Amino acid sequence: MPPSPAPSTSSMLLQAQDLTKVFETRQGFSTSKFHAVDAASFSLDSSKPEIFTVAGESGSGKTTLARMILGMESPTEGVLRYKDRSIAQLSGKEKRSWFYREVQPVFQDPFAAFSPLKRIDHYLYETVYNYKITDKKGADAYVNQMLNEVGLTLAEISKRYPHELSGGQAQRVAIARALITHPSLIIADEPVSMLDASLRMSIVNMFRKLKDDQQVSILYITHDLATAYYAADRIAVMLRGWIVEMGPVEQVLGNPLHPYTQNLKQSIPQADPDKTWDNRVDLAELDTDTYAHVGCKFANRCPLVMDKCRTTVPPNFEREGRTVKCFLYE
Amino acid sequence: MTGIVEAQDLKAYYISRAYGVERTVKAVDGITMSVNEGEIYGIAGESGCGKSTLLKVLLGAQTPPLTVVDGSVKYHFGDEEIDVLALKENGQREIRWKKVSYIPQGSMHVLNPVRRIRDSFHDFITAHRAVSKKESYVMARDYLRDLGLPEKVLAAFPHQLSGGMRQRVTIALATILWPKLIFADEPTTALDVVVQRGVIQLLKEIQQTKGSTVVLITHDLGVHANLADRIAVLYAGKVVEEADTRTILKNPRHPYTQYLIKSLPKLDTRDERVSIPGRPPALDKPPSGCRFHPRCPLAYDKCRTEDPQVVTIEPGHRVACHLVTEEISHAAVASAQH
Amino acid sequence: MSTVRDLLRFSPSFRVGALILLATLVLVVLSFFSPYRPDRNRVVPTNKPPQAKYIMGTNANGQDVFWMLTFAVRDTLIVAGLAVLIGRSIGVTLGMVSGYLGGTWDRVASSIVDSFIVIPRLPLLILIAAILHGEMTLPLLGALIGLLDWAYPSKRYRAQILSLRERDFTHTAVFAGMNTLKVVIEEHLPFVIPFLLADVVSGFLFAIGFEVTLSVLGLSDLQTQSIGTMLYWGNYYNSLLANRLWVLAAPIVASILIVVGFYLVSIGLSSYLDPRTRLARMQVKTEVSEPDEPLTPELQGINA
Numbered sequence: 001m002p003p004s005p006a007p008s009t010s011s012m013l014l015q016a017q018d019l020t021k022v023f024e025t026r027q028g029f030s031t032s033k034f035h036a037v038d039a040a041s042f043s044l045d046s047s048k049p050e051i052f053t054v055a056g057e058s059g060s061g062k063t064t065l066a067r068m069i070l071g072m073e074s075p076t077e078g079v080l081r082y083k084d085r086s087i088a089q090l091s092g093k094e095k096r097s098w099f100y101r102e103v104q105p106v107f108q109d110p111f112a113a114f115s116p117l118k119r120i121d122h123y124l125y126e127t128v129y130n131y132k133i134t135d136k137k138g139a140d141a142y143v144n145q146m147l148n149e150v151g152l153t154l155a156e157i158s159k160r161y162p163h164e165l166s167g168g169q170a171q172r173v174a175i176a177r178a179l180i181t182h183p184s185l186i187i188a189d190e191p192v193s194m195l196d197a198s199l200r201m202s203i204v205n206m207f208r209k210l211k212d213d214q215q216v217s218i219l220y221i222t223h224d225l226a227t228a229y230y231a232a233d234r235i236a237v238m239l240r241g242w243i244v245e246m247g248p249v250e251q252v253l254g255n256p257l258h259p260y261t262q263n264l265k266q267s268i269p270q271a272d273p274d275k276t277w278d279n280r281v282d283l284a285e286l287d288t289d290t291y292a293h294v295g296c297k298f299a300n301r302c303p304l305v306m307d308k309c310r311t312t313v314p315p316n317f318e319r320e321g322r323t324v325k326c327f328l329y330e
Numbered sequence: 331m332t333g334i335v336e337a338q339d340l341k342a343y344y345i346s347r348a349y350g351v352e353r354t355v356k357a358v359d360g361i362t363m364s365v366n367e368g369e370i371y372g373i374a375g376e377s378g379c380g381k382s383t384l385l386k387v388l389l390g391a392q393t394p395p396l397t398v399v400d401g402s403v404k405y406h407f408g409d410e411e412i413d414v415l416a417l418k419e420n421g422q423r424e425i426r427w428k429k430v431s432y433i434p435q436g437s438m439h440v441l442n443p444v445r446r447i448r449d450s451f452h453d454f455i456t457a458h459r460a461v462s463k464k465e466s467y468v469m470a471r472d473y474l475r476d477l478g479l480p481e482k483v484l485a486a487f488p489h490q491l492s493g494g495m496r497q498r499v500t501i502a503l504a505t506i507l508w509p510k511l512i513f514a515d516e517p518t519t520a521l522d523v524v525v526q527r528g529v530i531q532l533l534k535e536i537q538q539t540k541g542s543t544v545v546l547i548t549h550d551l552g553v554h555a556n557l558a559d560r561i562a563v564l565y566a567g568k569v570v571e572e573a574d575t576r577t578i579l580k581n582p583r584h585p586y587t588q589y590l591i592k593s594l595p596k597l598d599t600r601d602e603r604v605s606i607p608g609r610p611p612a613l614d615k616p617p618s619g620c621r622f623h624p625r626c627p628l629a630y631d632k633c634r635t636e637d638p639q640v641v642t643i644e645p646g647h648r649v650a651c652h653l654v655t656e657e658i659s660h661a662a663v664a665s666a667q668h
Numbered sequence: 669m670s671t672v673r674d675l676l677r678f679s680p681s682f683r684v685g686a687l688i689l690l691a692t693l694v695l696v697v698l699s700f701f702s703p704y705r706p707d708r709n710r711v712v713p714t715n716k717p718p719q720a721k722y723i724m725g726t727n728a729n730g731q732d733v734f735w736m737l738t739f740a741v742r743d744t745l746i747v748a749g750l751a752v753l754i755g756r757s758i759g760v761t762l763g764m765v766s767g768y769l770g771g772t773w774d775r776v777a778s779s780i781v782d783s784f785i786v787i788p789r790l791p792l793l794i795l796i797a798a799i800l801h802g803e804m805t806l807p808l809l810g811a812l813i814g815l816l817d818w819a820y821p822s823k824r825y826r827a828q829i830l831s832l833r834e835r836d837f838t839h840t841a842v843f844a845g846m847n848t849l850k851v852v853i854e855e856h857l858p859f860v861i862p863f864l865l866a867d868v869v870s871g872f873l874f875a876i877g878f879e880v881t882l883s884v885l886g887l888s889d890l891q892t893q894s895i896g897t898m899l900y901w902g903n904y905y906n907s908l909l910a911n912r913l914w915v916l917a918a919p920i921v922a923s924i925l926i927v928v929g930f931y932l933v934s935i936g937l938s939s940y941l942d943p944r945t946r947l948a949r950m951q952v953k954t955e956v957s958e959p960d961e962p963l964t965p966e967l968q969g970i971n972a
Contacts, residue, residue, distance in 0.1 A: 057522035072839065100843050112836040117858045123844050126854075130845025166609040177844065196376035197549065201593045202605035223522065230595040230603060253597065267523040269530065269552030271594050273576040276556045281528055 013046035013184060013217060014069065017079035020241075021064050036064040038241030039078065041316075046083070046184065049217045051207060053228040053249065056238035057264075062221045065238075066189045069219065070105055071095060082185070101131055104178035108190040110170035114162040120173050121158050127180040146176045149214070150206055168199035175206065179214060186210075189221045204231045225268055229253045237261050240297045247322025257324045260298045296326070304328060332406050333364035334511060334543050335371075335388060340401035342387045345394075355614045357383035357396070359567035362640065367510075370537055370544040372558030372575070374551060378610055380567040381547050385515050388545065389432060390414040405430070407510060428458050431509040433501055433533075435516040440500050441488040447499055448484040454503055473506050477532060494525030498532055505536050512537070512544045518553060530556055551594060555579055560646075563587050566611050566621040569640060573647040583649045586622045620652065628653055675936055682936025688929030692741060695922075699738035704731065706739040706893045718914050725914035728905040733918050739893040741922055747810040747894065748875035752868055754814025755875075756821060760864070763825025767833065768848070778826070784819040792816065793878060797887035804889045809882065813875045821867050828863060832856045866937040873930050880923055895919045895926075 021037040038061070044052055056062045067073040068080055074088040081087065082103060090099050107113040114120050124143045128134060134142045144154040150172040162170055171191060178186050188207070192200040204227050207218050222228050228235055229249055236246040237258065245258040256262045266277075296302070299309040309327055317329040339362055344355040357380040365371040375381045386392050388403055403414040407429055434440065441450050451470040452463055461469070471481045483491060483499055491499065497517065505512060517533065518526040534557055537544050546557055554561050555575060562572040563584065571584040582588045589606045608625040611617050617624050623633040632652050640650040643658050675682040704711045710730035718725040724733035766777040796812060797804055832838060832855075841855045876895075882888045883896020890897050898919040902908075907915040 057524065070839075070843075096845060096847065100845060105839065105843055107836045107839070109836065113840050115837040115841075115855055115858070118837075118855070122854075123840055126841070126846060127844040168609060174840070177840070181845075196610075197551075198376060198590060198593055198606040199609070200605070201595065201603045204595070205603070205605065225523075226595040226597055229597055230600055250600070263524060265597065267527040268597065269523075269526070269550065269556045270597065271551035271555045271579055271591065272596075273555055273579050277527065277531075281531060 011046050012043050012081065013083065014044040014219075015079065015081045015084075016043065016065075017041050019065070019068065019078040019080050020076050021061070021068060021073065022076040035061075035241045037061040037068070037075075040065065040236075040238070040241070040243045042236055042243060042246060044185070044217055044219070049184075049211050049215050050233040051211055051218045051220055051231050053220045053222060053232035053235040054238060055222055055225055055228050055235055055264075057223055059240065060238040061241040062223075062238050063189055066105075066187050066219070066221050070103065070187055071099065101181040102183055103185045103187065104181060104183040106171070106174050106178050106186060106188040106191045109194050110167055110174050111162055113174050114170065116162055118161075119159055120162050120165065120170070121154070121160070124173070124177050124180065127177055131181050133180060143176075143180075146179050147173070149179060149210065150176045151202070152176065166199070167195050168202060171195060171203055172206070175203070175210075179210070179216070182214070183216060185217045185219065187219045187221070190223070191220075192227060193222070193224065200227065201230075207231055225253060225265060237264065242297060242325055243323070244298070244325045245322060247320075251320060251322055255320075257319060257322070257329060258298075258326050259302045259304050259328070263301070334367045334406055335363075335365040335545065336402075336404045336406070337361055337363045337384075337388065338402045338404075340384075340387060340403060341399040342383055342392060342396060343399050344383075344396050353614050356567050356616060357613055358387060359613075359616070360401075361564075361567075361569050363562055363569060363572065365543060365545055366560075367543055368541050369559040370534075370546055370557050372554040372561040373545065373547045373564060374549065374554055374561055374578075375564035376549055376610060378613065379564040380613065381549075381564050382515060383567075384564070385513055385545070385547050388414070389430070389513055390417050405511065428507060429509055430511045430513070431504040431507070433504045433512065433514040433517050435519055440503060441496065443488050445487070446484070447486055447488065447491075450488075451484070451503060451506065455506065458507060469506065470502075474502055477502055477535070479532075492525070494521050494528060497521060497525075497529050501529065501532055501536070505540070505542070508540055508542075510542060512542050514544060514546045516548050517546070519548065519550070526553075533557065551579065551591070563590070566616055567613055568621060568650065569648070570622065570651070571647075571649045572640075577647055583643065583647070583654045584622075584651045585626050585628050585653070620650075675940055679936035679940060681932045682940075685929045685932025685934075685936060688925055689933065692745070692922075692926055692929065695738045696742045696745060699735075699742045702735040702738060704735055706731075706736065707891070715910075715912055717912075724918045725912070727902070727912070727915045728907070729901075733915060736893055736898060737918050737922055740895045740898045740919060741926070743806055743892055743894040744876060744879055744896070744923075744926075747806050747813070747879045748872045750807060750810030751813035751817065751875035751878075752871040754811055755817040755871055756864070756868060757818075758815075759818035759821035759867075760825055762818070762822040764829060764852075766822075766826040767829025768852070774826075777822075781819050781822050781826075785823070787816075789816045790878070790881070793882065794885070794887060797882055801887070804887065806889050806892050806894065809879060809888050810875070813878045817871060817874055821871070824863075824867070825860070828860060829856065832859055862937065862941050866934055866941060869930050869934040869937060873927060873934070876923065876926060876930075895923045 018039045018041055019037055020035065020039055023034045023036055024031050025034065044050065054062045054065060064073060068075055069082075069087065071087050071090065079086070082099065087099070114123060121143070124146070125139055128139045128142060140154065147154055147157065152169065152172050157165065157169070157173055165173070192203050195203065207220065208231055210216055211218060220228065220232060232249040234247065235249045235252050236243045237252065237260070238244070239260050245252055245256065245261045252261065253265060256265050295311050296309040296314050299305050302309065306327060314325050314327045316323045316325050319329045339360055340358055341356070341360055342358040344353075344357055346353050359380075361384060373381050373384065383396065386396065387398060390403065392398055398415055405412040405414060441447065442453070445453075448467055448470060452466040455461055455466040455469060467484070470484055474481050474484070479498055479502060483495060488496055501517070514533065518529050521529060530553060533544065536542065546554070548554065558575050560572065560574050561578040562569050563578065563586070564570070565586050571578065571582060571587045578587060579591060582591055586606070589604065593603055593605050595603055606625055611621055611624070619635045620626070620629070620633040620638050623629040626633065636652065638650045638652045638655065640648050641655045641658070642648050643654060649655075676686065712722060712726045712730050712732050714726060714728055714730040716722055716726040722732050722734065724737065726732055727736070762777045762781060766774045793812060793816060797809075800808070838851060838855060841851045846854065879888065879894060880896040880899065883890070883894055884899050884903070886900055888894070888896060890900060899916065902915040902919070905915075907913070
């Protein structure tokens with residue numbers, strides 16, 4: 001029997017409060033600190049499953065955030081709780097007996113997520129046996145049932161090595177494996193960025209379906225705002241470790257408030273000849289000193305920058321049903 | 331009218347023997363295309379459709395195991411005709427980079443990591459023209475200024491620049507000698523969207539001010555929409571449809587193109603998006619007939635046995651699909667009867 | 669086992685190497701059926717050139733060179749095997765401790781390994797052998813060689829494990845509920861074993877080289893037959909000057925063949941270890957059973 005978690009005092013599935021991860025790199029005698037995740041706060045409700053998107057460009061800290069939630073990295077500061085238990089304080093035994101049943105990952109590259117020397121169904125059966133989901137006899141039927149959830153059958157993938165499948169198929173197997181323990185939360189880190197456009201939507205559509213059918217919340221991490229807009233219920237936009245804007249996806253991406261979100265949205269090239277860019281962007285900025293070290297991290301690139309942005313870190317403001325980290329909404 | 335780049339029934343296969351098994355991958359299989367002078371010609375398609383192979387052959391840069399089995403590639407600069415596939419290494423070097431240049435996906439192949447940017451510019455310019463170090467520096471500085479790029483990057487090493495700036499510098503380097511013809515292979519793929527936009531804008535401005543011709547390869551139809559004048563859609567080593575950008579995006583006729591456009595998520599609607607069933611075929615054993623038929627919901631008997639020809643259905647719009655061809659001929663018959 | 673089968677199928681150099689080592693093994697087995705004891709002198713006429721009765725001739729002490737050689741090969745391989753066993757055990761253990769436990773364990777283990785790497789091994793071995801002079805036995809020699817040859821392998825195992833630990837499939841395995849032992853055995857061992865095989869082969873090469881060197885210098889147990897001591901005694905009785913080349917030729921040719929055999933095997937193994945050839949092989953295998961299998965993008969060469 002897995003030890004039962006502490007009695008739940010709230011309906012929080014996942015809670016992050018001022019979550020911070022600092023990486024120190026040594027260069028000669030000086031150490032430089034890099035805030036991969038910087039005082040990020042958000043929470044997921046356990047009563048209603050949702051697709052929560054964390055969107056950001058490279059270096060925004062979204063992958064570090066995912067690694068902390070999966071317990072692969074421990075926070076430097078702040079609170080990170082899953083069902084009211086601090087993830088960093090779970091013992092290895094508690095993780096295996098309880099946490100890993102509840103929270104499962106889907107990785108970016110489906111071919112890296114499985115050993116090339118192992119048959120791909122090995123991971124499905126291992127998950128079934130290790131968590132004692134069914135006995136040996138029921139395993140085939142159960143694995144097949146999970147594969148059906150993602151539009152595959154056991155016959156299609158059984159005895160096959162990962163390289164014998166297409167990227168889309170392998171990613172489906174990865175998702176089917178994650179579903180085996182009936183988790184409450186799936187962390188999907190850029191799950192479609194390695195896939196072709198024609199296969200991408202089948203995976204994203206599947207997330208929408210799984211949320212309803214399997215009652216699983218999905219933390220969808222991506223740099224692609226278009227799939228985020230399509231799939232997500234809520235979105236958090238990250239910039240250099242900060243969550244700069246967070247709220248329902250229709251509002252945040254439909255009518256972004258933070259200048260960075262606006263910039264990001266305008267920069268997406270759309271496959272529509274009626275929606276091409278008409279205004280120019282300035283090419284002169286030297287990217288190395290783009291990000292400010294005091295004040296708002298977007299100040300150097302912000303078209304609406306004010307004096308205090310350069311000196312003071314903006315707090316979070318509540319506007320139009322969302323959280324914005326910008327003095328414009330004071 | 332002849333285009334600046336002409337490919338005629340081009341077939342390029344990867345022919346290899348591994349552990350006693352001979353394998354022929356038909357990466358480019360009978361492609362005919364013509365790029366007009368002064369346009370941006372986009373080549374779109376998913377991974378494994380042969381678009382990068384096509385680019386290699388268009389550049390005359392094929393090396394074994396990639397072999398051109400059939401067809402021709404010709405450049406036309408004014409009255410001068412160059413048979414690209416017949417060029418020997420020396421002749422190639424002369425025309426490449428002077429009249430033709432190539433922007434690769436990763437800039438690290440072009441910029442020497444242990445030399446300052448200005449030295450890379452100097453090396454590049456002196457390979458084609460006899461100029462002093464000072465002259466090359468002035469050329470590079472003036473050119474960057476024209477493009478709106480900061481001239482202080484010239485003193486930097488490649489690793490000191492961000493990925494986006496590096497890619498912009500690579501583009502500047504590749505175009506400083508005013509090439510007539512620019513080939514760009516996924517020039518923005520690894521970049522963040524904000525940075526990508528700057529790179530796209532730069533490429534467009536260079537093309538417009540210099541009247542160069544650009545052959546642009548990318549899988550991203552959003553990039554094509556913002557850059558290309560015409561688009562050719564590749565599927566499994568063949569051109570399935572070619573038309574101006576607006577027609578491809580708004581009024582595609584080939585079922586594959588239609589599916590591809592319909593599968594793209596949009597920022598203004600959250601309506602259900604479809605995905606194409608199945609997967610692209612392996613090019614060493616392509617399906618019979620139309621290569622899209624195993625995934626095509628509209629496929630009928632003829633599609634399974636007969637390879638559809640590329641047919642011009644209206645001026646500037648070419649499609650390779652039995653259904654479309656038949657529809658056109660029915661319409662023609664009907665109008666003749668009236 | 670399937671590894672060896674693959675190697676025989678795909679690597680010509682491994683095939684030849686394995687054949688040579690098989691012949692060596694036959695010699696070792698033959699030593700148990702020798703009509704003469706290795707420590708007895710004057711059992712056959714002295715200084716006979718190779719002939720039907722004594723196919724490799726006889727030496728100045730009246731010993732049959734062929735049968736001597738069978739004992740010598742056996743003992744040399746025992747010394748080398750012992751050295752490899754000891755060296756790899758230490759190397760693998762330290763590499764695994766560093767790689768899996770990390771943190772302080774890693775720092776301690778790594779600094780031990782690093783300090784050992786800078787010790788010059790041959791001079792040290794000669795020094796120890798000189799001090800032990802007369803008390804040196806072949807097993808002791810094997811142990812000494814083994815105790816000096818684990819630092820580099822250990823560093824390589826550590827690197828291998830560190831990289832395997834951060835691979836996505838390791839995380840998949842952990843989230844599939846496998847405990848650490850299972851992850852190591854099921855997921856990592858298939859990657860480490862071919863590497864270990866190659867390492868064992870190079871360990872043999874190193875140990876044989878050391879044994880021959882020390883014996884020729886007269887620093888090993890000269891009463892026991894080994895390839896090195898055969899050379900030593902051949903030299904001692906001036907075989908070269910007396911034009912009795914066969915006495916020296918036998919151990920020299922044998923040692924060259926054994927080294928070449930091990931070397932060819934290690935070449936075959938290292939090309940086998942290359943992940944790209946590994947994938948290509950798997951594809952050929954699947955092609956045989958399922959001709960409709962698609963290529964992976966890597967091998968299509970497209971977008972490369």
